[in-house]
Amino acid sequence: MAIASVIGGAIYLTSAQGKSISNNTAIAQDTNTATLTSVWDKETEPAYSGTTEMTVYRSPSCGCCGGWIEHAKQHGFKVKDIKTEDMAALKQKYKLPTELASCHTTIIDGYVMEGHIPVDDIKRFLSEKPELAGLTVPGMPIGTPGMEARNIKQPFQVLSFNDRGEVEIFKEYQSY
């Protein structure tokens, strides 16, 4: 059970109720049968030879951006991880249209990479060096890299966008 201390006549439970070590072990054992390997682990752009240094801006309170950073590292990117409270100002600075926003914003090779984009799509985009502003996966679709949840896989699109706010589909994921 939780660790308790008595302050001012009341019991303060300092850890989660019922969150004992044995409970956690039980959950961990459950996961052995339902493994959480991600469909995004596989490398699809092995020949990529472009820039690997990226800067990721994220809110210190974001619970999912870290998962995407792990995904990027796994695929060979070196990540400069910057936590900032004012993501809105940052997105404005990079002229990201409101409708295209997600949680974290990545800058690589002068391009804006918004949200939970599969990083191999970023590699393909950078290899093409298009005259565009960048890529985005707007919102936070469940199932994207860093957003894997049980068996939920929301269809999503990777969109490219330019300085005039025009948008085109770069890649579509209906089922994955």
Place this chain on the structure above:
Amino acid sequence: MVKINRRQFIALGAAGVGTALIGNWLRQDISSQPLASSSANVFDVYQSSDGLLELDIIAKENPVNLTGRQAYLLTYNGQVPAPRLEANPGDKIRIHFANNLSQPTNIHYHGLHIPIMGNADNVFLHIKPGEKLTYEFQIPSNHPAGIFWYHPHLHGLVAEQLFGGLAGLFIVRGDLDEIPEVKAAKEEFLVLQDFAVDNNGRLINSAHMSLMMGREGDIITANGQVNPSLSLPEQGLLRLRILNASTSRFYRLALEDHSFYQIATDGGALNEPIEVNELLLTPGQRAEVLIKGDKEPRQYRLLNLPYDRGGMGMMGGGMMGRNNRDEPIVLATINYEAPGQSLSIPTQLASITALPEPQTVRSFELNHGMNPAVGMAFLINGEAYNHDRLDTQVQLDTVEDWEITNTGMMDHPFHVHGLAFQVISRNGQPESLLAWRDTVLVPRGETVRIRIPFRDFAGKTVYHCHVLDHEDLGMMGNLMINA
């Protein structure tokens, strides 16, 4: 969720599609034709008689007129919103429920203080498609009067079914209704819901909704209508009884040129009315206000003002081209009608007393993140909901303080089933207003401390975030109240 056809270009100018759309809407509204005569007429109402409220409720998909078009919504008895139920303290309730949906479901009686086991407010019931169940319970004789409501609560399907339209008012009549000024006021109900349907009137599949933010629809309705008309007697009082039955959308209400005199929160009457210019209602919350008909007799718009509930720094949870976060939206129009009885705001409404000091203090942390067991999830104290785990065990007839901290980047309204509580402090600042609530907003980065008396009913129930996609994605815990 954004959905763009291949090779389609969309100009995303600074003004954006959403702004233009809302602008149109407002202009249209100013020169608008008379709308529905009275929103009160839209509900079927079932009132108890001789101490019994007995009726059939059938959950089914049904064609419903939504903004002049046919939409196939999820309904109780074919209606959106569902029939309004009314009972008195001490009444017996018997609801013969049939599930004609294609999914399992059940009914949660949100805010009622009734048994949490058996065929009452039991969220663990699992009523399969085609099955029937009779709900039977008694409203305690000391139950406060107020606005309560009923909606599905089968974990994993709550958001989808509520968003389909399954929600109705459950009114308990009592002391508040007998206060002379309140009794003489014109009574209107407002059930606020939002919907997303495709061109064929079919509900948009959950896979295409913004589940992480909590789904929002672009069709915003009050009593199933866009911008219905209500009337306010000149010199008199309008008693507006409001429920936020949306899955995720917050409503920040304001009435042009008028203030609200709030007389009740979720759990019933306040001690005395408080004058406010705005009223924020999170999903699940209710409020009651009196409005004075003391301005120039004409039309006034009831507005939903922008509110940022967090998430992506700059974006609401809406759909592409419907980003209405930055513009007020007209929810209803209030028309002055012929002078009625001249009424003033009452001074004394109830006598809520502060609760005794708690025996136990617990802390709860709300956030989303990667959980080793389930992946991305919404979490309470680092855990996603597990049906088999008891998260919190309390003793009946004790009082506890729960300190709820939101360390995430989205707002979370926290709801406890079957019980009313008082807010003790927000971010360490003592709360001066004595009020009974069952749902309280814990804004991102903030801490709210609530005091809960566990009274009358033992058993297992739940607490959760009332952005119901967050609840379905794990932000819920099992509460065992031991006798």
